[in-house]
Amino acid sequence: MQLSDRVTGLFLVALGGVAAYGGSRLPPVPGQQIGPEVFPMIVGISLAICGGLIAAGVGRRYENEAEAELTEATGQTEDAPDAAEPSPSRWRELWVLLPPVLLIFYVYVVDWLGFLPTAAAIVLVTSLALGARWRLAIPVAIVAPLVINLLFLQLLRVPLPSGLLPLPWIGLP
Amino acid sequence: MSEIAQGFGLVFQSDVLLAILFASIYGLIVGAVPGLTATMATALLVPITFYLPPIAAIGAIISSSAMAIFSGDIPGALLRIPGTPASAAYTDEAYAMTRKGRPELALGIGLWFSALGGIFGTLALMALAPPLASMALRFSTFEYFWLAFLGLMCATLVSRSSPVKAIASMLLGLLVSCIGIENPAGTPRFTFGNTNLLGGIEVIPALVGVFAVSEVMRAMLTAEPPKPERRRLGSILAGQWALTKQYPKQQFRGNIIGVLIGVLPGAGADIAAWVAYSVSKRFSKEPQKFGTGHPEGLIESGSGNNSALAAGWVPALLFGIPGDTITAIAIGVLYMKGLNPGPTLFTEQASSMYALYIIFILANILMIPLGIAMIRASSHVLRAPRASVMPVIVLLCAVGAFATGNNLFAVLTVAAFGVIGYVMERNGYPVAAMVLGIIMGTMVEQNLVTSIMKSDGSIIPFFNRPVAAVLAAMTIAALLWPVAAWGLKRVRAQAA
Incomplete structure (x- = not known):
């Protein structure tokens, strides 16, 4: 650009x-x-x-x-x-739009799908786009959303939308 | 005296100390990872400070930014990649030292003189703030208008880019600040019927977008930075005392330059480091050694960037005018926590001010042991694959922006400003100038409109009050400086 x-x-x-x-x-x-x-x-x-x-x-x-x-x-x-590097082609240049597109995806999906799956998808896609192997991307996509959710819920008391997949240990009486 | 004791009482509480400790570790790590800047560290920390008590929140901001500015030196020395822009000025020098087989000396200089510079900056803050505050008590809207305007002009002058583009960026920020009903008339402007825009563009999501998302976007195109080779580092602080005694002038000059640039609204640690480095080279007895792993420039600019950081709080606390992008964020936190910047802060909330000074000193002392630990751990931190760090940043951008107001519109703001920041940076428009425009737009307009109303439409009072006249002259000089410099060069070129 x-x-x-x-x-x-x-x-x-x-x-x-x-x-x-x-x-x-x-x-x-x-x-x-x-x-x-x-x-x-x-x-x-x-x-x-x-x-x-x-x-x-x-x-x-x-x-x-x-x-x-x-x-x-x-x-x-x-x-x-x-x-x-050789100067990036026009196509390659479009990759830079990935992070904002993922944020927009988050806005429109998170309430319905829930924080954990949405976040996992975002992490997975970003990680793969940056050239990670599946071996690295999948564990990061599972762990990072869980940790962030816990951090915001427990420490800061900000509930994130649970959607289809709530945190496993909340919602229990 | 009792206020000082109260200040200590405010700081030495478990939650405040814990916040400082965790924020320090966080700042050290973020600063050390190339591509993650000190400003980004601060911006991403803000949502968390929402939920902390006031002193703990301020403590977290102060300590994380101070640590991040130091730890930006680490990848600079080891990989020749500055961890934060504030280290860019002397990255080559530090790396040259590493190539000569003395990485611990380069890192030790960064650590030792950063800590001392930070403490010097704090002392300057303590000395400068009270007299300026008593002067500022007599300021009216005319002076505040010029002060805010001067701050904006300084931000454009010092940016390392074309002054025209810097002014355009600043105006873009002012335009963004027009959005919403937060104007003296209370009329909705540029909201396009969108209720989310009525309250204006929120500053924190915009900052997160500009400083964090655009950084991730840039990572999409660039190659992964190289990993440092594993090496055993010797004693970090060995020889630092000898250097302190050998180069007292350089250290002192670096501190002074840092304070002067830090106090200047809009110019911060990175500019201070550039200026200090070139001043050091200019006045050195052995300028030919610069760039070959010579400690002089490192000492001067390493002292400069950390003292600038502390001094940047002077205009922020007194006038609500940010000294740099980090204090720009800090001002938002101050307002949020009911510590509204202004001269009265020093009389009505004196104990909080002392607490702030104490936190600064504490953070800079804490920097030495934590910094040594970070340098030792750096080969591990720098080995963290970028593909695992950047996705977490994206996630934090989304959640952090959401957490500031439980509003998903903020996340859209983050995305939009990520794109704006990226495109601007790519085309040579300094984003820091835009950010200052966004933050100070309301203040500039409010004081302009109120002043004109007070003077019944006359512009004479803008110039005939003594302080206002001085500030006006400085502002106009800042505005005309690029033109004058251009004209001068032109004349010289023709004469030659």
Whole structure:
């Protein structure tokens, strides 16, 4: 998701513009000289200006300098592991979306399925995606949810949804 | 005097001491694992502090962050991978020392001078806070507006990136803070009819997303860091006293740089380490030795990053303006625990303040034995496969965010900010600036609007009160600095 400065800059111009427009449409508060619309408008307009400058390439020199300094200081660029590999293909790059997708999965499934199975699935998938063998991934997927559930339930008194598979030793009289 | 005694009484209780101990061990482990930062350690700890009594909660935050900043040096010295960004400045130096066969010396310097730096930073906090507090009591909204604005500008100035992008990140954070009805007019803004957005974007889930989820996302693409070879380490503290006596100036200068940068709103331990390292090289009698495993730079920057950490609490406690990303989180915890930051904290809750100082000192003393144990155990901790650590982080993100409000919407916030943080980082937008924008947006707006109302729409009072004028000048200078620097270079280039 490395985009050119032109793309991110223009995106910020659009975002700032929309924010300023959206802000300007907010209803004023009677009797107040300065209503809720002022701050979003200031921020939105400034953001649009910054976006324009970025798209035009202003300030790029600083980044190059910081990078050069970093390379000089550590002998490697900040994301050296990245650089060592052939640059990831577009497909490979999509893998980075896995953690947020799993969190969304958690939100929509946990109440129905329960914490333990949901968490186990999340751990298993993340672990395998990071190149673990089943021999490692399965024990982690079983132990980690149990420990976290116990920690939150016993220590912090936060009940996590039990769903289809409650913790084996609670719910007993 | 009785307040100091009360402070000791508050700290020396079993739950507080236990919280400090466990948080220290947790901080040491998280800091040592490459890819898990001190800020992430603190962010993931917050949901747990929800359920602790106030002093125990603050103690946990202080000790885990101090330990994590030190233990970031461990993989730096052994693997040439900084455990936290605060160690990045001198990773190469420490690794060079390891290659010369003296890893214990590099790690010992990290440990010893971190602990001393932390104690120095605490003393600076104790010395600076009360006089500043009595000054701050006279501040009105004009001064607070400039102070908050100055904090935001400092955050953009010191980021190691293009200043324009840093300002854009900060504005993005301010825009996020506009969401919800938490504004002086109480009008719902940018909620798109979603009731979950009425209360605004919660800070803690956003932080967890930006600092933890995006880190896991990055791990998806990068190769697993190498494992350290097993080696027997000699005595860790041997020779440290001799170094202390040999390089007193470097240590002192590192501490001072750390305190100055820490006090500056928005700049924290990582910047302090970079500055201290380059200052050390600049003023060294033997700069050619830098980068070859020379202790001087290590001493100065190792002292710097830990003293910055403690000094970062000065603006946080006095004004509610974070000194760095870790205190940004800590401010949230302070509010949560009824210790609202502000100058009155030092008069009304003096015993809690003493407790906080005591915890700082205690944590930095505790750092030495625990740090030695951690260094000895490091070959095991660093061998933990990433595929077993990262999934647990994902899980903690989900559960922790949920636990802060028993609300699943917070987990969606975490996911969204994970993506935002990742994309920003990837394209050179500093996320720390955005985080400060999110945290301080409400404060900036509140003080701006109140000030304008008080002055009946005039902007003159923003400049004609003495302290406000000074702060305004500093803010404008910070805003114009990149432009001036650019212009100066341009002129010089043309002259040459």
